[in-house]
Amino acid sequence: MAEATAPKPSSSVKLVLLGEAASSLVLRFVNNDFQENKEPTIGAAFLTQKCNLPTRTIKFEIWDTAGQERFASLAPMYYRNAQSALVVYDLTKPTSLIKAKHWVAELQRQASPGIVIALVGNKLDLTNETSGSSNAIGEDGDEAAEPEDDGDARKVSTAEAKTYAEEEGLLFFETSAKNGTNVTEVFTAIANAIPETSLKGARGPGATQSNANRAEDQSRVNLTGPRDNASKEGCAC
Amino acid sequence: MRDSPDPRSSCSDARAGATTDTTAAKAAGKNGIGTMTVASENDALKRREHPKPDTSDAATTPDTMHSEGDGDERENRPPLPPRPSLLNASDRPNTPLSPTKKPALQSKPTTAISSVDIQTLAFPDGTRGTFSTPASRSVSESVSLSGLSVGQSTPSRKVSYNGNGEFDDTTSLMSYAPTLRANGDLASLLDEGLSSQSPAWKLLSSQADTVNPFESIDPQDSPLLNFSHEFDEIEAVDSKGGNEGKLFTCPAGKPIWSRHGDQNLINGYIGIIQTIISFYQEAKDPLMGFTAGGTKFVISTEGPLYFVAISKLGESDVQLRSQLEALYMQILSTLTLPTLKQLFTNRPNTDLRRPLEGTETLLSSLADTFTKGSPSALLSALECLKIRKSQRHVINNTLLRARTDKLLYGLIVAGGRLVSVIRPKRHSLHPSDLSLIFNMLFEAGSVKAGGGENWIPLCLPGFNNKGYLYMYVSFVSAHEDGEAPSERPHTAGSGRNDEIAVLLISADKESFYELKKMREEVVGQLEKNGSMNIIKSAVRQGRPSTSDIVPGTIIRHFLYKSRPNVQFTMPSFSPHFDNLLSRRRLLSLYHNLHASTHAKHSHVKVLHCVGRDSISLAWTTPFFEFYCVAGPNASRSALAQGANKVIQWVKREEERVFIIGGAVF
Numbered sequence A: 001m002a003e004a005t006a007p008k009p010s011s012s013v014k015l016v017l018l019g020e021a022a023s024s025l026v027l028r029f030v031n032n033d034f035q036e037n038k039e040p041t042i043g044a045a046f047l048t049q050k051c052n053l054p055t056r057t058i059k060f061e062i063w064d065t066a067g068q069e070r071f072a073s074l075a076p077m078y079y080r081n082a083q084s085a086l087v088v089y090d091l092t093k094p095t096s097l098i099k100a101k102h103w104v105a106e107l108q109r110q111a112s113p114g115i116v117i118a119l120v121g122n123k124l125d126l127t128n129e130t131s132g133s134s135n136a137i138g139e140d141g142d143e144a145a146e147p148e149d150d151g152d153a154r155k156v157s158t159a160e161a162k163t164y165a166e167e168e169g170l171l172f173f174e175t176s177a178k179n180g181t182n183v184t185e186v187f188t189a190i191a192n193a194i195p196e197t198s199l200k201g202a203r204g205p206g207a208t209q210s211n212a213n214r215a216e217d218q219s220r221v222n223l224t225g226p227r228d229n230a231s232k233e234g235c236a237c
Numbered sequence B: 001m002r003d004s005p006d007p008r009s010s011c012s013d014a015r016a017g018a019t020t021d022t023t024a025a026k027a028a029g030k031n032g033i034g035t036m037t038v039a040s041e042n043d044a045l046k047r048r049e050h051p052k053p054d055t056s057d058a059a060t061t062p063d064t065m066h067s068e069g070d071g072d073e074r075e076n077r078p079p080l081p082p083r084p085s086l087l088n089a090s091d092r093p094n095t096p097l098s099p100t101k102k103p104a105l106q107s108k109p110t111t112a113i114s115s116v117d118i119q120t121l122a123f124p125d126g127t128r129g130t131f132s133t134p135a136s137r138s139v140s141e142s143v144s145l146s147g148l149s150v151g152q153s154t155p156s157r158k159v160s161y162n163g164n165g166e167f168d169d170t171t172s173l174m175s176y177a178p179t180l181r182a183n184g185d186l187a188s189l190l191d192e193g194l195s196s197q198s199p200a201w202k203l204l205s206s207q208a209d210t211v212n213p214f215e216s217i218d219p220q221d222s223p224l225l226n227f228s229h230e231f232d233e234i235e236a237v238d239s240k241g242g243n244e245g246k247l248f249t250c251p252a253g254k255p256i257w258s259r260h261g262d263q264n265l266i267n268g269y270i271g272i273i274q275t276i277i278s279f280y281q282e283a284k285d286p287l288m289g290f291t292a293g294g295t296k297f298v299i300s301t302e303g304p305l306y307f308v309a310i311s312k313l314g315e316s317d318v319q320l321r322s323q324l325e326a327l328y329m330q331i332l333s334t335l336t337l338p339t340l341k342q343l344f345t346n347r348p349n350t351d352l353r354r355p356l357e358g359t360e361t362l363l364s365s366l367a368d369t370f371t372k373g374s375p376s377a378l379l380s381a382l383e384c385l386k387i388r389k390s391q392r393h394v395i396n397n398t399l400l401r402a403r404t405d406k407l408l409y410g411l412i413v414a415g416g417r418l419v420s421v422i423r424p425k426r427h428s429l430h431p432s433d434l435s436l437i438f439n440m441l442f443e444a445g446s447v448k449a450g451g452g453e454n455w456i457p458l459c460l461p462g463f464n465n466k467g468y469l470y471m472y473v474s475f476v477s478a479h480e481d482g483e484a485p486s487e488r489p490h491t492a493g494s495g496r497n498d499e500i501a502v503l504l505i506s507a508d509k510e511s512f513y514e515l516k517k518m519r520e521e522v523v524g525q526l527e528k529n530g531s532m533n534i535i536k537s538a539v540r541q542g543r544p545s546t547s548d549i550v551p552g553t554i555i556r557h558f559l560y561k562s563r564p565n566v567q568f569t570m571p572s573f574s575p576h577f578d579n580l581l582s583r584r585r586l587l588s589l590y591h592n593l594h595a596s597t598h599a600k601h602s603h604v605k606v607l608h609c610v611g612r613d614s615i616s617l618a619w620t621t622p623f624f625e626f627y628c629v630a631g632p633n634a635s636r637s638a639l640a641q642g643a644n645k646v647i648q649w650v651k652r653e654e655e656r657v658f659i660i661g662g663a664v665f
Ligand SMILES: Nc1nc2c(ncn2[C@@H]2O[C@H](COP(=O)(O)OP(=O)(O)OP(=O)(O)O)[C@@H](O)[C@H]2O)c(=O)[nH]1
Pocket: A019, A020, A021, A022, A023, A024, A025, A035, A036, A037, A038, A039, A040, A041, A042, A065, A066, A067, A068, A122, A123, A124, A125, A126, A175, A176, A177, A178, A179, B358
């Protein structure tokens, strides 16, 4: 994983992952890996990954939560202090977006008011759409849904999800954890969307990164840094 | 070699010699086979006569069922309770006891031909397991001992008892040598002079002194033939491939989970099994198990759940039952007892599959562990990583010093072996709880594969089945040379053997960051004081082989359980038991030795067992249980000498191979 070439202000951002096909997305982001038959998450996993923006380094502290019902009651514990949330649905499953909408509603009700929420339709590789390129549609994106070919596994249309995302003010992407499409873009967009004011340095001992990088305390965030010019910058991973 | 009568005569002689002071010896001698003790046999016979359903039901139930299946179809159909044999009634007095009560010794002179009799009814007091004709037991017990099968597909299979009989008879060759001199010197107990082998046998032996256990097996004969396919995803309860299945279900008859077997087949089974179960339940005499042909069915009822184990692998009832128990514990661990009860009180029709979603892999890996054979499960004990006492002391203290208020248990586990535990004075850790955790972490791979750190709510039924604890887990790879890697790199195939896990358990679900901090502290310190490297190299080194322990010994493998510490130690499975099949055979042998020495009314303390493919020894005292195995041609005294040496080694290394006392706070 790339290190910042020059010392840059770095800040941690807490991110919670909810929904289906979520672990694979974070596994791609953190380890650049994919498992065809990933076993269900038990409880929750805590992972970290850095994301280099031009002016700063964002260190994601990611809670990947289990999707099973019986763990649902634990979710508040993980999103309570989160600055961002990634709600993932499986775009090959019609019910999946409905569940994602429930999560979004719960986050809007219960999580901290400024939380940045991204809605992500995962498993894009199972559709017949050829674009490895840009299904990314940020908040201000206006791409039309691509026509669906017959025989592809897509069950949730881009238009439907995108419309919903716009209504609710969510970032929206379609990704493939399998081939990596749009994965870093999602995280970069989130990093860019975090309001300056909620960016702090290390958030107390509880939030310190586990190993390598105990230096956060010295690198307080430059609160005056620009933040919106970085949308083309990929995460350093 | 297979047909040689000599090993048998030698073992009979030996046994008689070792048991001159028991009537068992005479009884056994008469039959040409060994028995454990007369007392237990008589007891069991009495018990068997006592409950009414025995004779009457054995005769009647099959009538109600034999339309469902026939012995001849066992090959292709789920083995069903077969017709009663007319021979049964007359056989019964001579029927050897339940395999759980005493060792299987077939080739009784009275053996019936039928291989498909049910004589196996057991009763809720739990004292009686399955009992059956020698024919079926020869499948269920001795087969596993020898690894030789009588074949499920030969309904006309005979047990011959004229001495030189067919292979299935020969396979049962063994001697259980009871003795009252439990703590005597093994070497003298099992003196070479006792085993007067025929010249022919000796000649043969001298040519092949170094034959290893199970080497002579014709794999074609084995019920374990398809063993390696047992873990394929292909589901096949009824085909030849399926040797073992576990399933459980609720009273409404909904199958909740099963290992092996496609759902349709399972549904068929469940219908039948439920009919059988309820038949007995109406009679206020719940069915515990039965044997049909070579297939053993063991049923256990836990609250609203039925658990059924179906196995051809020759485990005893007790063992199958404990496997079912472990599956139940896994369910409790997921749901807690109150939740489970509540689910069924509120809606008796509850489909448990939903609340259990995602734990299928845990259940399957648990079941597979049993199928593969697990010394830890067999002995209900834990294995520790062998390090020096002073080194362990340093690790314990590191954990203790870094301990935070919210911590309940702190553990370091390496390659499935315990390195260090700290715990509150008033709470001990239940081995069955730990085995659930080990299964989750090292076998199922759900946690490990994710990387990162994990926060897992789980119920530890042995600790408290009513509520959840929260477990912090992070892995450190033993093969990483850098320091304190917190994200373990994902390697798909990496087994359990190179993983070091730090487990910190708390009752407070909010304590993740506190425990995470403690982990950082602990790992940092362990690295600083060199302990991490010690752990890593101990893990990399693996278990010593038997010849590392006792140079030149003929012992090929052993298990030593320290009873006071509830821990065991063993050498590595390689080089002699590297593959799954030979490992399973070895474990089956241990299972039998264990069952024999743990039978309820058995007073057996030393058991020497001669088989065509191995000789083995079990020795129990209040302080330890010891089991070992050597090749078939090894001499009795060499085995005993080796055993003594191993035990001396364990004594010497006791504070290294076991965690004694442990660290409490
Ligand atoms: N083809 C394809 N399969 C995917 C993709 N992402 C995930 N999967 C598969 O979908 C299944 C579920 O993915 P997970 O990432 O484990 O889903 P999850 O949300 O973490 O599941 P829980 O932990 O049980 O909540 C796995 O078998 C993945 O291999 C993708 O982008 N393409």
